[in-house]
Amino acid sequence: MSDRRDDIEGEGVVAAEYALGLLEGAEYATARTREASDNAFAHEVARWRGYLAPLHDGIDDVAPPASHWDRVQTAIRRVSPANDNDLRLRRSLNFWRSTTAGMTAVAAVLGFLLVMKPRPAPIPPTVAAVQAPVPAEQTPPMVAIASGRTAATVVISWDPNTRELVLGTAGTLAADPKHSHQLWVIPAGGRPRSLGVLPAGKTTHQQLASALADLLQQGATIAISLEPRGGSPTGAPTGPVVASGALSPA
Amino acid sequence: MTVEMDRTASPDVARVASQELTSLMADVAQGDRHALHQVYERTSAKLFGICLRVLDDRADAEDVLQTVYVTVWTKAGSFDPDKASAITWLAAMTRNRAIDRLRQRRPSTDDLESAAEIPDERPSAVDIIERAEDRARLHECLDELDEDRRTMIRAAFLEGTTYPQLAESKGVPLPTVKSWMRRALLRLRGCMES
Numbered sequence: 483m484s485d486r487r488d489d490i491e492g493e494g495v496v497a498a499e500y501a502l503g504l505l506e507g508a509e510y511a512t513a514r515t516r517e518a519s520d521n522a523f524a525h526e527v528a529r530w531r532g533y534l535a536p537l538h539d540g541i542d543d544v545a546p547p548a549s550h551w552d553r554v555q556t557a558i559r560r561v562s563p564a565n566d567n568d569l570r571l572r573r574s575l576n577f578w579r580s581t582t583a584g585m586t587a588v589a590a591v592l593g594f595l596l597v598m599k600p601r602p603a604p605i606p607p608t609v610a611a612v613q614a615p616v617p618a619e620q621t622p623p624m625v626a627i628a629s630g631r632t633a634a635t636v637v638i639s640w641d642p643n644t645r646e647l648v649l650g651t652a653g654t655l656a657a658d659p660k661h662s663h664q665l666w667v668i669p670a671g672g673r674p675r676s677l678g679v680l681p682a683g684k685t686t687h688q689q690l691a692s693a694l695a696d697l698l699q700q701g702a703t704i705a706i707s708l709e710p711r712g713g714s715p716t717g718a719p720t721g722p723v724v725a726s727g728a729l730s731p732a
Numbered sequence: 733m734t735v736e737m738d739r740t741a742s743p744d745v746a747r748v749a750s751q752e753l754t755s756l757m758a759d760v761a762q763g764d765r766h767a768l769h770q771v772y773e774r775t776s777a778k779l780f781g782i783c784l785r786v787l788d789d790r791a792d793a794e795d796v797l798q799t800v801y802v803t804v805w806t807k808a809g810s811f812d813p814d815k816a817s818a819i820t821w822l823a824a825m826t827r828n829r830a831i832d833r834l835r836q837r838r839p840s841t842d843d844l845e846s847a848a849e850i851p852d853e854r855p856s857a858v859d860i861i862e863r864a865e866d867r868a869r870l871h872e873c874l875d876e877l878d879e880d881r882r883t884m885i886r887a888a889f890l891e892g893t894t895y896p897q898l899a900e901s902k903g904v905p906l907p908t909v910k911s912w913m914r915r916a917l918l919r920l921r922g923c924m925e926s
Contacts, residue, residue, distance in 0.1 A: 498917040499895075502885065503831050506894040510835065524859060531824050532816060532862035533924050536870045537889045538823040541785045543777035546797055550780075551772060553794070554801045558768070561806060 497523055501530035521631060625732040626704040628725040632656070636725055638704050639732065645695045647677065649686045655724070657708060663724070664713050667694070668703040679713040680706065702729045749774070753818040761809035768805055775819060776801075779826045786830035786892050796833050800826050807857035816862035825858040827889075834892045866924065873923035881916035884909075 499505050500513035517524045621642040629635040634653035640646075655663050665677040675697055678688065690698070705726035707719040714720050753774060759767030779800055783793035803825065811821050874882050887893040893901075899909040 495914045495917045495921075498921065499913070502888045502917070503827075503892050504888050504895045504898075504913060506835065506896065525861075528815075528859040528861045531858065531860040532820075533866055533870055533920070534889055535816070535820045535824060535860065535862055536867050537886065538778075538782060538820075538827070540886075541778075541781045541890065544781040544784055545777045546780040546794060550776070550794055550797065551769070553798050554772065557798055557802045558765070558805050561802060562763075 497526035498530045501527050501534060519631060623732045624698070624700060624729045626727040626729045628704055628706055628727040630723060630725040632724040634725070636706060636727075638727070638729075640698050640729060642695065642698065645690045645692065647688050647690055647698075649680070651685070655680070655706070660711050661708050661721070662711050662713055663706050664709045664719070666705045666707060666719060667697045668705060669697045669699065670701045670703075672697070674705065674719050676714065676717065677704075679709070698729060700729055700731060703727070704729060750817050750819065754813045757804075757808050757811050757813075757818050760804060761811070768801070771804060772801060775822055778819065779822060782823060782826045783830045785890055786827060786834060788891075792833055792837070793830070796826070796829050800829055803829075803857060810857040816860045820862050821858065821860055824860045828858050831892045869924055873920050876923055877916050877919060881912060884913060885916065885920075 496505075496513060500510070500517070505513055513523075517527055623639060623641045623643075625640070626638040627635060628638060632653075632655060634651055634655040636655070637650045637652070639648040639650075641648075649665070657663055663680040665680055666674040667677055668674045675694060677690070677694065680686065703726055705719070705723050707714070707723050708721040709719070710721075753771065756767045756771050756774075760771060776797065780793060780797050783796045783800075784790065787793045787796065800822070804822070811818060815821075816824075874885065877885070884893075884898055887898070895906060895910055895913070898913070899906045902909060
C-alpha cells in the first residue's frame with residue numbers, strides 16, 4: 483500500500499515516529515492533523531500504538547492524592563449537570579458539552595433533530611385503548627453521526643415507526659459538479675444498499691420503503707460515498723467513503 | 733485499590749479484571765457516575781504513574797489525570813473492546829494527553845511559531861489496535877535491536893524524548909539520529925509483522 487512505503491526517507495515510518503512521540507514542531511503538527519483526516523494513516527498510527535503498548539508495563543503505579551477524585555468529580559459536574567434523570571437527554575448533553583468547538587455545530591443539528599422528532603406520547607391506558615387493536619410497540623428512534631474524510635459531519639436521525647430519515651449537515655459537504663454524494667446503509671455483515679443521492683441543503687427528510695427500512699437496525703453503518711454525478715452507476719459504492727457512522731438508539 | 737493487570741497477575745485474575753473494566757466502561761458510556769468511580773479506583777494509579785513518568789511534575793500530572801477521566805466520562809462510548817483492552821486504551825490516551833502537555837510546556841526550540849500553531853485536532857479519545865500476540869512479541873523484537881536504539885525507543889515512549897533532544901544527547905546531527913531511528917522502527921515493524 484502506498485501509505486506503507488518502506489523508504490527510509492519518508493512516508494513509511496512517519497506513523498511510527500508520531501505514535502512513539504519523536505516528532506515535534508511542524509512535523510508533529512502535520513502528523514497530528516493527518517491523523518484526524520487520513521484514515522489509512524490513522525489506522526497505521528493505531529497499529530503502532532498497539533505494538534508499543536506493552537512499554538506501559540514498565541511504568542510503576544503511583545496512587546494519585548486522595549483529594550484528586552474530588553477534582554475529577556467537580557470537573558465532571560461542569561460537563562454534565564447532576565439533576566438530570568433523563569438518560570437520553572443527558573447523553574445528548576454530554577455529547578453537546580464534550581465536543582470541541584468544531585463539533586458544536588453538529589451538536590446543534592443533533593439537538594435540532596431530537597427536538598423535531600419527539601417520541602409520540604404513550605396512549606393513556608383507558609378502557610377504549612385496551613379494547614382497540616393493540617398498537618405495534620414503538621421502536622425507539624436512532625441516530626448515526628457520520629464523519630470521516632470531510633470537514634462536514636452529517637447527523638442522521640431515523641424513526642423506524644414513521645420510516646422517516648432526517649439528515650442534518652454541519653459544515654459543507656463539498657462535491658464538484660461532476661460528482662454527487664450518495665447515502666448508503668450497510669447492515670452488520672451485509673452489503674451496502676443505496677438510500678439515495680443527497681440533495682444539496684443542510685437538512686433533508688425522506689421516507690423509506692419498508693424493504694430498506696428493515697435494514698436500518700442498531701449497529702448498521704450509515705455511509706456517504708462520493709460518486710459520479712447522479713449516483714453510483716453500479717448500484718454499489720464506487721467512490722471513496724467520505725463519512726460514516728453507526729446507528730444507535732437516540 | 734488497584735487491580736493489577738500486568739504480567740504479575742495470574743492470567744485468570746487479569747482476564748476477569750479486564751472483563752470487569754470493559755463492562756464498567758460500557759456503564760460509564762451510559763452515564764453511570766458510580767461506574768466512573770469504579771474505573772477511577774481500578775486505573776488511576778497506573779494512569780497517574782504514566783502522567784508522572786512523562787511529565788515528571790506532580791501538579792501537571794494531576795491536571796492531565798483529571799482531563800483523562802473527564803475524557804473517559806464523555807468518550808467512553810468510543811472505546812471499542814474489539815480493538816484493545818480498556819486498560820490499554822486508557823493508558824494510550826493518558827500518554828497522549830501527557831505528551832501533549834509536555835509539548836505545550838516545552839515548545840520546540842527551532843520551530844516556535846509552528847509549535848504555537850499546533851491545531852487541536854487530535855481526537856481526545858485515542859484509537860489503538862492491540863492484538864494479544866503483539867504483547868509478547870514486542871519485547872522479543874526490541875531485543876533484536878541494538879541496545880542503543882532500544883534505549884532511544886524507550887526514552888521516546890516513556891519520557892516523550894523527541895528527535896532534536898535525542899540528537900543533542902547523542903551529539904550527532906538531526907538527520908543522523910532520524911536515519912538511525914527510522915531503520916530501527918522499520919526493523920521493529922518487520923519483526924512485529926513476521
